Amino acid sequence: MAPLDVAARRGRTMTAAASPVLELSGVGRRFGGLQALSDVSFAVTQGEVVGLVGPNGAGKSTMFEVISGNIAPSSGSIRFFGKDITKLPAFARRRAGMARTFQKVRLFNSLTVEQNIAVAAMQCLPEPGRWQDEVQSVLTRMRLTAQARRRPPEITLADRKKVEIGRAIAGGCTLLMLDESLSGLTRDEADELVEEILGINRGRGLTIIVVEHVMPVVVAMAARLIVLKTGTLIADGPPAEVARDPVVIEAYLGSRPHGLA
Amino acid sequence: MLLVALVAAVATLPLWPFANNYIVALAVRTLLFIALGQAWNVIAGIGGMLSLGHGLFFGLGAYATGLLFNSFGLTPWLGLFPAMAIAAAAGLLVGLVTGHLRGIYFALATVVMSLAFEKLARYFVDLTGGDTGLSVTFRGDAPWAMQWRGPTAFLFLSLAVVVIYYLATRAILRSRFGLELQAVRDDEGAAAASGVNTFRTKLLGLMLSAAMTALVGTLYMQFYLNIDPSTAFGLFQAIQIQLPALIGGLGTAGGPVIGGALMILVSEAANIASGKLNLQGVDVLIYGLVLLLVVMRAPLGIIGEWHRWTSRRAGGAR
Numbered sequence: 110m111a112p113l114d115v116a117a118r119r120g121r122t123m124t125a126a127a128s129p130v131l132e133l134s135g136v137g138r139r140f141g142g143l144q145a146l147s148d149v150s151f152a153v154t155q156g157e158v159v160g161l162v163g164p165n166g167a168g169k170s171t172m173f174e175v176i177s178g179n180i181a182p183s184s185g186s187i188r189f190f191g192k193d194i195t196k197l198p199a200f201a202r203r204r205a206g207m208a209r210t211f212q213k214v215r216l217f218n219s220l221t222v223e224q225n226i227a228v229a230a231m232q233c234l235p236e237p238g239r240w241q242d243e244v245q246s247v248l249t250r251m252r253l254t255a256q257a258r259r260r261p262p263e264i265t266l267a268d269r270k271k272v273e274i275g276r277a278i279a280g281g282c283t284l285l286m287l288d289e290s291l292s293g294l295t296r297d298e299a300d301e302l303v304e305e306i307l308g309i310n311r312g313r314g315l316t317i318i319v320v321e322h323v324m325p326v327v328v329a330m331a332a333r334l335i336v337l338k339t340g341t342l343i344a345d346g347p348p349a350e351v352a353r354d355p356v357v358i359e360a361y362l363g364s365r366p367h368g369l370a
Numbered sequence: 371m372l373l374v375a376l377v378a379a380v381a382t383l384p385l386w387p388f389a390n391n392y393i394v395a396l397a398v399r400t401l402l403f404i405a406l407g408q409a410w411n412v413i414a415g416i417g418g419m420l421s422l423g424h425g426l427f428f429g430l431g432a433y434a435t436g437l438l439f440n441s442f443g444l445t446p447w448l449g450l451f452p453a454m455a456i457a458a459a460a461g462l463l464v465g466l467v468t469g470h471l472r473g474i475y476f477a478l479a480t481v482v483m484s485l486a487f488e489k490l491a492r493y494f495v496d497l498t499g500g501d502t503g504l505s506v507t508f509r510g511d512a513p514w515a516m517q518w519r520g521p522t523a524f525l526f527l528s529l530a531v532v533v534i535y536y537l538a539t540r541a542i543l544r545s546r547f548g549l550e551l552q553a554v555r556d557d558e559g560a561a562a563a564s565g566v567n568t569f570r571t572k573l574l575g576l577m578l579s580a581a582m583t584a585l586v587g588t589l590y591m592q593f594y595l596n597i598d599p600s601t602a603f604g605l606f607q608a609i610q611i612q613l614p615a616l617i618g619g620l621g622t623a624g625g626p627v628i629g630g631a632l633m634i635l636v637s638e639a640a641n642i643a644s645g646k647l648n649l650q651g652v653d654v655l656i657y658g659l660v661l662l663l664v665v666m667r668a669p670l671g672i673i674g675e676w677h678r679w680t681s682r683r684a685g686g687a688r
Contacts, residue, residue, distance in 0.1 A: 177563065179559070179562075179563075199562040199563060200561075200562045200563075200564075200565050200567050201567075203562070203563055203565035204565045208563070209563055211559075211560065211563075215557050215559065215560040215563075216556075216557070216560065217552060217553045217556040217557060217561070218556050218557075219552060219555075219556055219621070220549065220552055220553065220556065224549055227549060228549050228553045228566060229564035229565055231546050231549070232565030232566060233565060276564055277563075280565070
């Protein structure tokens with residue numbers, strides 16, 4: 110995508126007055142002898158689109174698992190809308206409004222697209238009428254109505270990614286965490302999906318954390334970057350500022366991170 | 371339509387010209403076999419938890435009804451409720467202990483529990499009758515005791531259970547609970563990430579399946595009037611229970627019905643063939659070969675393969 114329209118496409122910027130949606134304080138995780146995350150602290154406010162970047166092995170995935178509740182942190186605490194959720198299981202975090210996608214798309218392959226989204230919608234909106242409406246509205250928003258009755262193995266990768274995002278936002282999700290949702294897509298498909306995601310961000314005021322290897326994509330979406338290196342937070346700020354940070358340049362093998370404006 | 375025709379055919383079986391007590395009893399055996407498969411299918415087919423320990427719930431159902439009848443004179447019509455409750459409680463315990471295990475580990479853990487009960491049933495001779503098993507006191511034609519001299523009443527009873535289980539499976543598949551079970555089966559991590567309380571879902575599925583299995587145990591006890599440790603909790607039973615759904619189509623409502631009927635037909639045909647050929651043991655061999663053939667050539671079961679075949683044809687036509 111052309112660098113000129115980058116600024117226009119970025120998500121909302123941080124508003125100083127807003128209360129944090131997500132707050133990590135001193136989060137660490139050790140796997141045996143490996144310190145995958147050490148003393149990571151940051152806060153994300155409502156409506157922000159934050160890019161989580163860093164070289165391979167920086168701890169991005171571990172961070173995702175810790176925030177979404179699949180891996181318990183060895184130290185530190187996580188707060189969601191001010192409430193301590195450090196010990197809350199993954200399913201309860203999802204019901205509280207924290208949703209995620211997976212690096213490799215993980216759908217329910219024997220269920221239809223509609224049912225995939227329904228599974229998530231009915232957890233958050235138990236009354237049948239309400240979750241059924243929600244499923245239809247998500248299908249429309251993600252432009253999946255034509256695929257509603259198909260099963261995941263019968264649709265394209267781009268559509269499967271859309272279903273996964275649809276399943277994630279169904280039922281009043283307030284924090285969406287995207288784990289490389291654009292990898293494997295063509296440029297056109299990726300552009301379209303970025304538009305969808307930013308549309309949800311603007312429309313629902315959804316807070317988004319993106320992990321993405323393709324740097325231009327992150328920069329196109331995120332107004333703020335958090336850079337991890339060997340489990341430590343080394344930079345946090347607007348993309349342009351982060352790109353000038355000597356520590357970040359050092360982390361990316363002494364060269365200017367490719368694609369960072 | 372097909373279902374209604376099948377039900378009508380089975381229900382009128384005693385009126386057919388060739389019908390005799392042997393044929394009707396064979397039909398009852400088939401229906402009980404199918405019902406067991408349907409009960410197992412709920413947790414293993416829809417929920418993806420391949421339990422090898424369902425003999426435990428079957429045996430508990432049979433022993434509980436028999437003991438309640440012999441010791442307290444409680445009619446099986448009421449005894450089936452505590453029997454189902456005991457099995458559901460056992461399902462809860464099994465789930466609490468093994469619910470975090472997956473695949474082969476869950477299968478092994480459950481079969482060990484069932485085999486442990488086989489040993490217990492042999493050990494507590496005074497209560498269970500030990501190796502010879504537990505017999506219920508026969509009262510002749512006594513509908514209040516769920517006992518009859520002929521097999522016809524059991525034909526209707528077991529047919530009703532199969533029909534109810536079939537409709538229940540269809541309802542479960544479409545229900546919220548069924549969607550959650552299927553989501554857990556397809557991808558437990560993604561189900562949790564979608565807000566599904568996966569552990570609770572698995573526990574509830576296991577309890578429901580256990581209670582359904584126990585009800586078949588009750589019918590078995592009243593029909594055969596005897597249950598022994600290996601029939602109830604043994605390895606053979608553990609494997610038998612899986613066949614109807616595996617052969618017919620795992621996780622489908624019709625699968626256990628088709629698979630159960632087919633396997634009994636094969637077993638009977640093989641039995642007759644071995645008698646005619648005067649070759650002992652040939653029936654088991656044929657039965658095993660058919661089983662092997664289906665598992666190797668049609669791993670999705672009859673209904674699963676049928677769906678794959680029709681959808682491939684539909685795909686080619688597009």
